[in-house]
Amino acid sequence: MNLAAVGNPETCSWLKLAGVGEIYPIEDEAKIDTLSILTNLWQREDVSIILITSDVAEKYHQPISNYMAKNLYPVILEIPSQVKGTKDPVAELIRQAVGIKLEF
Amino acid sequence: MSTEDIIPGITPTRMQLLELNQRLELATKGYELLSEKLEALTGELLTSVNAYKERREKALEKTTLAQDEYRKLELQLGTTELRGVVSNFKQVYHLESKKRSLMGISVPMFHLIDPESENTNNASYSLKRTSAKFDENLFLFKDSLQAIIQLSEVQSTISRLAKEIIETKRRVNALNYIIIPRIKATVKWIRLTLAERERESFVRLKKVKKKISG
Numbered sequence: 001m002n003l004a005a006v007g008n009p010e011t012c013s014w015l016k017l018a019g020v021g022e023i024y025p026i027e028d029e030a031k032i033d034t035l036s037i038l039t040n041l042w043q044r045e046d047v048s049i050i051l052i053t054s055d056v057a058e059k060y061h062q063p064i065s066n067y068m069a070k071n072l073y074p075v076i077l078e079i080p081s082q083v084k085g086t087k088d089p090v091a092e093l094i095r096q097a098v099g100i101k102l103e104f
Numbered sequence: 105m106s107t108e109d110i111i112p113g114i115t116p117t118r119m120q121l122l123e124l125n126q127r128l129e130l131a132t133k134g135y136e137l138l139s140e141k142l143e144a145l146t147g148e149l150l151t152s153v154n155a156y157k158e159r160r161e162k163a164l165e166k167t168t169l170a171q172d173e174y175r176k177l178e179l180q181l182g183t184t185e186l187r188g189v190v191s192n193f194k195q196v197y198h199l200e201s202k203k204r205s206l207m208g209i210s211v212p213m214f215h216l217i218d219p220e221s222e223n224t225n226n227a228s229y230s231l232k233r234t235s236a237k238f239d240e241n242l243f244l245f246k247d248s249l250q251a252i253i254q255l256s257e258v259q260s261t262i263s264r265l266a267k268e269i270i271e272t273k274r275r276v277n278a279l280n281y282i283i284i285p286r287i288k289a290t291v292k293w294i295r296l297t298l299a300e301r302e303r304e305s306f307v308r309l310k311k312v313k314k315k316i317s318g
Contacts, residue, residue, distance in 0.1 A: 001199040013190045014174040018245035019197035019216075048199050049214070049256050072264055075212070077256040080164035090259055094153060097266035097273075098146055102153065 002046050006037055007053025011079065015051065022047070026056060035060060042067060042074055050076045065089045069096075109289035116297035124294070128287045135279040141207075142272045148207060149265045156258045163255045166248035173241050180235065189238075197249070209268050211261040214253050 002022060005015045009025035016023045024037050034056060041050050057064060057078040064076055068089050078089070091102050114120055178186050198217045203210040 001201055003197060003199060010174060011171065013186070014170050014245050015249065016190050016193055017174075017242055018170075018249035019195050020249065021196040021198070048201050048212075049253065051252060051256075068263060069267075072260065072267075075256045075260045077252065077259055079167055079252060080160055080255070090156065090262055093263055093266040094149070097269040098149065 001048040003049050003051065004041055004047050005051040005053075006034065006041070007051070007056050007079070011053045020051065029059075035063065038063070042071070042076070044074075048074050050074050051079050052076060053079050061089070065092055068093070109286050110293050111286055111290045114290055114294075116294045116301075118298065121291065121294045121298070124287055124291050128284070128291065131279055131284050131287060135276065135284065138272055138276045138279065142269065142276055144207060145265060145269050145272060149262065149269060152258055152262045152265060156255070156262055159251070159255045159258055163248065163251040166244075166251045170245050170248040173244055177238065177241055180237070197246075199253070206261065206265075207268075209264050211264055212257060214257050216250060216253060 003020045004022040004024070005012050005020045006024045007026060009027050012023040012025040024041075026032050026034055038050075038052075038060065041047055052064070068076060076089075095101050114124075181189070200215040200217055202213045202215065204213050205211075
């Protein structure tokens with residue numbers, strides 16, 4: 001099973017040094033179709049965790065949440081960052097399940 | 105309770121009444137069991153949420169540190185040099201995912217397979233061009249990746265639990281608000297119809313008796 005990372009070049013680079021096999025740095029938002037990278041990744045069976053940086057996660061919050069609500073694999077994880085105000089898909093799931101709104 | 109609540113296509117007979125009573129018993133039992141399950145699942149979810157918060161904080165701390173160190177490294181080596189090192193870097197972690205059963209739901213457990221244990225030749229970067237600090241940083245990056253993986257384990261547990269909870273909740277509600285009231289309404293309706301029929305035949309008998317004797 002492999003790991004993959006999608007996000008800003010800086011984070012991708014250190015993740016690569018940490019041992020993440022596949023990195024997809026998004027250098028220029030306008031030139032790269034991030035959504036198709038994501039859809040390709042979550043159709044693959046050999047990838048079990050997709051790491052996404054919060055700037056990407058924020059832009060594609062809706063498709064990611066939709067995907068997570070339907071599928072359990074691969075696990076999509078937003079790399080925690082200091083940036084506040086991003087919507088956490090996990091908090092959203094918990095709200096749906098138990099009706100409690102949590103803040104992280 | 106209106107007549108709309110009655111299960112359609114049921115004839116008011118004693119046989120049906122017996123059958124419906126059995127169904128009612130089964131539905132009530134199912135309802136009780138499912139609500140118990142729901143309670144247990146919710147408890148489990150809350151425990152996982154606490155773990156998630158804890159691990160998230162830990163991971164956040166580590167990733168911030170890693171980010172800072174990476175920037176320092178960039179300053180030290182220069183952007184182009186570092187990019188070269190990154191693109192030639194070959195150590196890749198693979199994941200081993202195992203499954204663990206939590207209340208009948210399988211949740212994943214991730215385990216990083218260390219490439220160094222498989223392959224001792226780990227110098228995929230030039231030792232001459234990188235500093236000793238670089239090696240230290242590699243450990244740091246690995247450490248934060250580990251924290252991230254642990255976080256994803258809990259996250260996936262939470263999403264599985266949440267899904268199961270939503271599903272169970274729907275079933276509990278369906279039983280409680282639709283199926284059980286419907287069966288009850290139908291039972292009542294059959295009882296009333298049977299009683300009415302009995303009264304009818306009683307009156308009929310009386311009338312016949314009167315005619316015969318009179």
